[in-house]
Amino acid sequence: MKLFDVYPLFDVNIVKGKGCHVWDDKGQEYLDLYGGHAVISIGHAHPHYVEAVSKQVATLGFYSNSVINQLQVELAQRLGKISGYDDYQLFLINSGAEANENALKLASFYNGRTRVISFAKAFHGRTSLAVEATNNPKIIAPINANGHVTYLPLNDTEAVKAELAKGDVCAVIIEGIQGVGGIQVPTTEFMQTLRTACDETNTVLILDEIQSGYGRSGKFFAHQYTGIRPDMITVAKGIANGFPMAGVLISPKFTPVYGQLGTTFGGNQLACAAALAVLDVMEADNLVENAAKVGSHLIEELKKFSHIKEVRGEGLMIGLEFNEPVKELRQQLLFDQKVFTGVSGTNVIRLLPPLCLSMEEADEFISRLSKLLK
Numbered sequence: 001m002k003l004f005d006v007y008p009l010f011d012v013n014i015v016k017g018k019g020c021h022v023w024d025d026k027g028q029e030y031l032d033l034y035g036g037h038a039v040i041s042i043g044h045a046h047p048h049y050v051e052a053v054s055k056q057v058a059t060l061g062f063y064s065n066s067v068i069n070q071l072q073v074e075l076a077q078r079l080g081k082i083s084g085y086d087d088y089q090l091f092l093i094n095s096g097a098e099a100n101e102n103a104l105k106l107a108s109f110y111n112g113r114t115r116v117i118s119f120a121k122a123f124h125g126r127t128s129l130a131v132e133a134t135n136n137p138k139i140i141a142p143i144n145a146n147g148h149v150t151y152l153p154l155n156d157t158e159a160v161k162a163e164l165a166k167g168d169v170c171a172v173i174i175e176g177i178q179g180v181g182g183i184q185v186p187t188t189e190f191m192q193t194l195r196t197a198c199d200e201t202n203t204v205l206i207l208d209e210i211q212s213g214y215g216r217s218g219k220f221f222a223h224q225y226t227g228i229r230p231d232m233i234t235v236a237k238g239i240a241n242g243f244p245m246a247g248v249l250i251s252p253k254f255t256p257v258y259g260q261l262g263t264t265f266g267g268n269q270l271a272c273a274a275a276l277a278v279l280d281v282m283e284a285d286n287l288v289e290n291a292a293k294v295g296s297h298l299i300e301e302l303k304k305f306s307h308i309k310e311v312r313g314e315g316l317m318i319g320l321e322f323n324e325p326v327k328e329l330r331q332q333l334l335f336d337q338k339v340f341t342g343v344s345g346t347n348v349i350r351l352l353p354p355l356c357l358s359m360e361e362a363d364e365f366i367s368r369l370s371k372l373l374k
């Protein structure tokens with residue numbers, strides 16, 4: 001059997017990782033400014049994480065959601081505390097798309113409506129409603145094009161107020177910072193307007209923090225720069241440092257109903273052990289603060305390059321927009337300079353390194369980039 005060929009691949013076979021570095025099968029080392037697509041939060045192969053996951057799999061890898069899982073309870077308490085959402089409730093699943101599906105479903109159970117507002121360039125995943133809320137017709141199959149979603153321009157307060165005033169919108173879904181869309185940051189004024197308009201119309205506000213959350217922006221959640229509190233927050237990627245896991249943080253205004261949501265694998269013991277180890281390391285090594293500090297330094301240094309049209313982002317979620325396509329530059333970074341980076345569209349390089357990136361590693365990246373941009 002062959003693999004279903006949907007991924008354009010770099011000709012590199014990564015077999016080992018440590019901290020912010022990875023190695024290929026020939027022993028070549030690379031600096032990882034991509035974190036396996038924003039997934040590696042505490043760094044590759046962190047010893048505490050390795051020990052916690054190994055111990056758990058040797059004890060109990062999985063049992064079903066029909067019995068008490070004390071690890072889930074502990075995770076909910078610790079996540080509530082570190083994120084500032086102590087009073088919210090946690091529902092655990094396996095992927096970002098699944099988190100958004102469940103958030104949208106719960107919103108619809110709550111107010112009985114079926115319309116969703118999403119934004120230009122938004123990405124919310126590749127399943128059912130999550131893909132319909134994604135502003136990319138190329139990945140919406142006819143079976144997913146069910147007319148639930150109205151896309152509005154990001155940061156257009158008047159447009160969103162007018163649409164919500166119709167009183168029939170179930171939910172607004174918005175990324176804390178748009179990732180796939182090219183690191184577009186919603187303004188504080190826009191987020192506050194959104195919050196007020198949702199309150200006035202009984203619309204559910206869902207913050208997709210799947211890429212921008214879990215410390216990446218230099219705050220636990222990117223929306224915390226804007227002073228609002230959403231009704232639901234979706235998380236995935238960095239939550240378990242590569243172990244498939246996701247969550248929905250749900251405000252106390254939603255009452256759980258037995259059987260309304262559910263999953264076989266979500267929140268299993270092994271995933272919870274991985275997620276708890278991530279929180280241990282984030283707290284012990286102050287990784288949110290590190291993301292803020294090293295991120296500001298990187299942004300400051302990147303702004304000095306005259307070749308770069310615009311530098312956007314917060315913390316360690318950074319977009320470098322160029323006037324021309326970046327395909328070649330990204331290849332040169334990887335094959336000549338041995339640096340992994342991400343991309344958005346054609347002209348934006350996306351940096352999503354592990355949150356443990358040091359100042360020295362940030363400077364090393366700047367030095368390797370400057371060799372190509374001279």
Ligand SMILES: Cc1ncc(COP(=O)(O)O)c(C=O)c1O
Pocket residue numbers: 095096097098100123124125126175179180208209210211212236237
């Ligand atoms: C903002 C955002 N939402 C949702 C998703 C979908 O997550 P997953 O691929 O885990 O389903 C992604 C993945 O890139 C994302 O960046």
